Amino acid sequence: MTAVLQLEDLAVHFGGVNAVDGVTVSIAAGEFVGLIGPNGAGKTTLMRIVSGSVRPDRGRVVLAGNDVTGISTASRVRKGLALTHQIVRPFREMTVLDNIVLAAGYRRTANPLRAALSVGRKRECERAAEILLRVGLAGTADKLSGSLPLGQMKRLEVARALALDPQIVLFDEPLAGLNQTEAARMVETIADVNAQGITVVLVEHNLEEVMRSCRRLIVLNDGRVIGDGAPQAVMADAIVREAYVGSGTASHARH
Amino acid sequence: MSAYEISLLSVIGLNVILAVSLNMISGFCGQISLGHGAFYGTGAYAAALTMIATRNFPLSLVCATTVGALAGIVVGFASLRVRSDFLAVTTIGVNFLFTGFVRKQGWLGGEMGISGIPASGLGGNGNMVMILLFAVATIALSLYINRSWMGFAFRAVSEDENAAATLGINAGAYKLAAFGIGTALAGLAGGLYAFFTQFITVDTFDFIFSVLLMAMVVIGGIGSTFGVVVAAIALTLLPEAIRVVNDYRLLVFGGLLVLVIRLAPGGLAGLARRLTVRAAKP
């Protein structure tokens, strides 16, 4: 089975530090992978390399068999990648529904010429309405997306990702800023995405939720992978525990 | 119809084409262009030279439109490099490059301009009708683009390019498209202008005129086709209707621009929207 996402020896350095230092990971279709690590481990940078905002110094990013290392974010999205942002960015001037419709219309917007020749929106509107209900945003269709509370904005990000018919979705800290109930419900929504057959990579700080939902856990520290496997086994590993305890969370525990 | 009225309607028609096309670039797609006058001028000079060389009227207009589009796409590449306010500065620069270059080139008429451009053959009335037809066509095109998926993508690019990328929208391609279409229309207007006056000088296409066009777009309501049309007509008629305004044009337009941005950033369209919302409330 070809991997949906393959990262081959990725590395990048900023300002004298190796933010990502030789990461090789292979993710198969349908997996539900959690990516964790202490602050500064390189999770965000790694995700930015995968999404296309950062160019690696070496290594390749292969998406469903295509080498996407050198191409733009928009092009990667068209090859099956979808992502949600840690700091949500809906199009505030548009309604909630329109945000999703635009994503659903990705075939129409492939290039300006095709977009100029397309006017009808019926199919995309129907699809968007379905997705709206599925992610739990019923009733918000006509609200300006800038007026939503945080939890709903995050669901909108998920809805837009789904509308793109992706093969894999990267969730960048989707639970940040949510209270416990909201976080649990969000994880359910994300699990539902995975249940539809879409590969999920969840980057998160909230260990509890990650442990409960993921079937595979990858741990990053100092830009390198220090753990990769079933969640319980990985968290029991001495090296991983050292990384979390030793990285300043409770330094007084050493005495 | 008197010669004055024909002339006035022709100018209104040209300004409508210019303002609506600028609105496509700066309103729909959010790429601020303070150099639209340069594309107007490029079209005018292209049409004049083509007509003098070939005596072919339709060919001259096609040339004007094409050259305008090409110039716009080249400048559009700048929008891929720098952010909004520096893009504005770059477009100001383009305007000055255009006027500065033309002033020094003998074959473009230099400071004296190009006179004696052969007539289109349609007569004053015919020219005016043609200009007005193109103006209507431009408005129709603008409304169509707004409704289409291109307009939808433009709005996304205008608001947040990076978010648009996560939806698979290639912002760069759309910016170039906006520039190309907008400047093609400006070039066309330039060609029409050349036949309207049969005498062009570079002063007509300077930075100040570009600022006036932007004032029409802002005052009309950036992004709103109808708002911009109303503003273009109003701001063309204002100096004619009130003699005082004619002498103080820059003062008035500059002042209106500042006031609108400061007090009613949505322009006339924004005000209209607010009034209708208030009227609709029970």
Place this chain on the structure above:
Amino acid sequence: MYYIDLAVTGLSFGCMYAMMAVGLTLVYGLLRILHVAHAAVFALGAYLTVIVANATGSIGLGFLVAIAVTPLFGMAIYRLLYEPLLGYRPDVPMIASVGLLVLMQDAFRIAFGEQGVTFKNNIYAFRIYDVAGIRVNAVQVAIVICAIVVFVGLHLFTTRTRIGIAWRATVSRPKIAASFGVDAIKVRYLNFAIGSALAALAGGLVGLLNNLVDPVIGYVVSYKALAIIVLGGLGSVRGTLIASLVLGMVEAYGTIFIGSWLNRDGIAFLALIALLMIRPQGFTGARAA
């Protein structure tokens, strides 16, 4: 000797550009706004200098009034125009600024005439010294001396006085400065006040040098100032000074060569566009992209 005369011209123009552009780069450094209307402040300074000088017979008084009054105008622009627009995208205050510049320049034309105003009793522009074979104009000397005084003064102010240090900190590190209790609002007003005063001084000196203040005096300098602050690095005073001198020299010597296929404004903008395309982030400072 002709080439040394050109060097003197280049140096004096460079110093004048520096005094004018400093205000522009400081506003950008502090607020990330392209204060295009700064050219109107410059023009106002020039007009005040010549009007007061003609009315009172004292050029010195003209300068004093200009330097005292223009800061008020500059601060008003901040308070009335920019402050309310700070939350918008960066092109919004910039377009408003352009509108203000166009408005002001036309106001000057209407108020003082298309031909401009000349000094009634300008002894300095025609007083020429001969220094070791080099012909130097009294005003050029004054410009250079003023620039030296101004920049040394600025340096001392921003490194020796409390307010000055606070100002410099806020321009380079706004968040850290705020956490040290620096009053950001006061710093902004100070920023506009000093930048405007310097622009007024530069304006008055240019008017004196040319013995003429006309309605387009602002436009000409505004384009060049934009090129200067990008070249020097947005927000960097030292960069602006260097870039100003470079531009002054290039202009003095350059028009000999390039003047044939592009006029002066065109050259300045060609350089600006080239700079922005090559390095959108400027050559030493903050970002343009």
